Amino acid sequence: MTDDEILLGLALTVVLATGSQILASKLRVPALIILLPAGFAAGAMTDVIHPDKLLGPAFSALVSLSVAIILYDAGLGLDLRKLARHTRGIVGRLLVYGVLLTFLVTAAVSPAMFDMPLRVAAMLGVILVVSGPTVVGPILDFVRPSDKVRRILIWEGTLTDPIGGILGALTFHAIASTHRVDIGRGYQLGQFAISLAVGLVGGAVGAGLLWLTLRTLRLGETLGTLAQLATVIAVSAGCDIVRDDTGLIAAIVTGLAVANIRGFDMPARRPFFETLVQLVIGLLFVSISSTVTPASLVPVLLPALALIAILVLVVRPLVAFAATARSDLPGGERAFIGWMDPRGIVAAATASAFSAGLVERGVSGAARVLPVTFLVIVGTVLLYALTAAPVARRLGVVKPTGSRILLVGGEPWVVDLGRALRSAGLDVVMWAGLEEERERIGGAGIELAKGELLATAINPGARQEGLTAVFLATDDDDFNALASVVMQDNVKGPVYRVGPPQDSHGVVAPYTGGDILFGSSLVRHVLAERYERGARFVVQPASAPRSPEQDVLFVVRADHRLDPVTERRRTVPKEGDTVVLLGSVPTTAGP
Numbered sequence: 001m002t003d004d005e006i007l008l009g010l011a012l013t014v015v016l017a018t019g020s021q022i023l024a025s026k027l028r029v030p031a032l033i034i035l036l037p038a039g040f041a042a043g044a045m046t047d048v049i050h051p052d053k054l055l056g057p058a059f060s061a062l063v064s065l066s067v068a069i070i071l072y073d074a075g076l077g078l079d080l081r082k083l084a085r086h087t088r089g090i091v092g093r094l095l096v097y098g099v100l101l102t103f104l105v106t107a108a109v110s111p112a113m114f115d116m117p118l119r120v121a122a123m124l125g126v127i128l129v130v131s132g133p134t135v136v137g138p139i140l141d142f143v144r145p146s147d148k149v150r151r152i153l154i155w156e157g158t159l160t161d162p163i164g165g166i167l168g169a170l171t172f173h174a175i176a177s178t179h180r181v182d183i184g185r186g187y188q189l190g191q192f193a194i195s196l197a198v199g200l201v202g203g204a205v206g207a208g209l210l211w212l213t214l215r216t217l218r219l220g221e222t223l224g225t226l227a228q229l230a231t232v233i234a235v236s237a238g239c240d241i242v243r244d245d246t247g248l249i250a251a252i253v254t255g256l257a258v259a260n261i262r263g264f265d266m267p268a269r270r271p272f273f274e275t276l277v278q279l280v281i282g283l284l285f286v287s288i289s290s291t292v293t294p295a296s297l298v299p300v301l302l303p304a305l306a307l308i309a310i311l312v313l314v315v316r317p318l319v320a321f322a323a324t325a326r327s328d329l330p331g332g333e334r335a336f337i338g339w340m341d342p343r344g345i346v347a348a349a350t351a352s353a354f355s356a357g358l359v360e361r362g363v364s365g366a367a368r369v370l371p372v373t374f375l376v377i378v379g380t381v382l383l384y385a386l387t388a389a390p391v392a393r394r395l396g397v398v399k400p401t402g403s404r405i406l407l408v409g410g411e412p413w414v415v416d417l418g419r420a421l422r423s424a425g426l427d428v429v430m431w432a433g434l435e436e437e438r439e440r441i442g443g444a445g446i447e448l449a450k451g452e453l454l455a456t457a458i459n460p461g462a463r464q465e466g467l468t469a470v471f472l473a474t475d476d477d478d479f480n481a482l483a484s485v486v487m488q489d490n491v492k493g494p495v496y497r498v499g500p501p502q503d504s505h506g507v508v509a510p511y512t513g514g515d516i517l518f519g520s521s522l523v524r525h526v527l528a529e530r531y532e533r534g535a536r537f538v539v540q541p542a543s544a545p546r547s548p549e550q551d552v553l554f555v556v557r558a559d560h561r562l563d564p565v566t567e568r569r570r571t572v573p574k575e576g577d578t579v580v581l582l583g584s585v586p587t588t589a590g591p
Helices: 003-027 032-045 058-076 085-114 118-127 133-143 147-178 184-216 221-242 247-260 271-289 294-324 331-337 345-360 366-395 412-423 435-443 453-457 477-487 524-532
Strands: 404-408 427-431 469-472 495-498 515-517 536-541 551-556 562-564 578-583
Touching (some): 003 032, 003 271, 032 133, 032 271, 032 366, 058 133, 058 221, 058 247, 058 271, 058 345, 085 118, 085 366, 118 147, 118 366, 133 147, 147 247, 147 331, 147 345, 184 221, 184 247, 294 331, 294 366, 331 366, 404 412, 412 435, 412 578, 477 495, 524 578
Parallel strands (some): 404 427
Antiparallel strands (some): 551 562, 551 578
């Protein structure tokens, strides 16, 4: 390829990877649904995007390191403290039963379906055991199932990826070296144990290096992010050099260690790292799907649809039923777990690498592995993305719609506001720093957020716990302003703060951070003074009459969405809405 063709290919790959994810976010569908067809279409129409021509032999190594970065990022979101002991048992059984049954069934039916030898069918079987957080997570974000179901599926999807990668490497080497799959006499089990040990050692080394850089050297956000990226790449590459595909285990173990060992000075916000992971995911899917040709799909299309039906309707329900038996999960949650097993980036990456290696060695039927995997990925993602939400609603595992609010502050008027919002049908969580204020919140019967405020609100898990908005109403205006800056990129919804006095001499409060609640006339000290003079928060239907001295603070829509009145926007109540007012309490006339 010429330099101009290489530049065009690289630019087109980046544009497709980015544009597909932007389009998917606007359509509220998993990005994979757009990325795979985009890469497939581009590969069919032009050769400049083909990764083997752009990168040559380096493509396979880059895919391995890219998947390691993705799995490290996934490991950062796995908090062992949120996974109860019985839930860990469910995840473990899902992994064991899922890997075994998927492998055995796929290997048994594929020779007849795709006209491939048993050893190639075994290769396809280990490739299709994986799922992945890059696919499961976006679907669950859209469906919003219960927290327990979400954790189980995310943990399963994240942990099954390195297992599938290692099993794929072992199967590949068994086929390439002996032209058969030797599973007798415990040989492969011993090889798997060796690979696991190498990955665990690599993960320990990675955790130690990050302890040195993040804890001892106390690097800031920028250098801390670079240190994480360099450590994951170095440890993953080193493990892969020692033993193939053990870098995936090292990456996820490193992420788990950073997420669960106390004392790590992790940057609270990782915008660069998160952006890098999103870009890597897009580039991988576009590049790998561009290697699939239309001619390779036609012969395997109908058999692949039959294989998808077997995996979705037979294998996954059996795995979920067996793994959740004798657990405390309700029937609806067990059934939903049985209806969620899409394939993702690791399946695509391993299929691309291993099938190409077998084709080069002249193994018959190996050329069908990648197109079959491509169709299974597209089919399962489309099926689960389109059906997961209605199935979850039918099974009753969807969390109630509406707003889950974190209200920060502990003064009497703030606690009373929290009580009013809760009486309007909203899910309210409060946090305060002083023990007296925390006791006041507990006495009002409002859920109290545990831990430090910033650790609670800026933790990436805040999104997973369903926080949709943050209201900052402490008696420190500078704290409200600074906290709003830190939090605004770490919750699903907006961050608001009460306004400082107009003549404030605060360091930052008058200048930055968060939309101002209630406008310029109802700033913090005015709210407190009016409350002390007897004004109270009143919740009533929007259609009910209200006095001129009552100010509208919030509008709760009929679907329990919360619309606050802010400095930038005036909220208009509609028929069927509920309003939260500040003013005198209406008295009931006597007889």
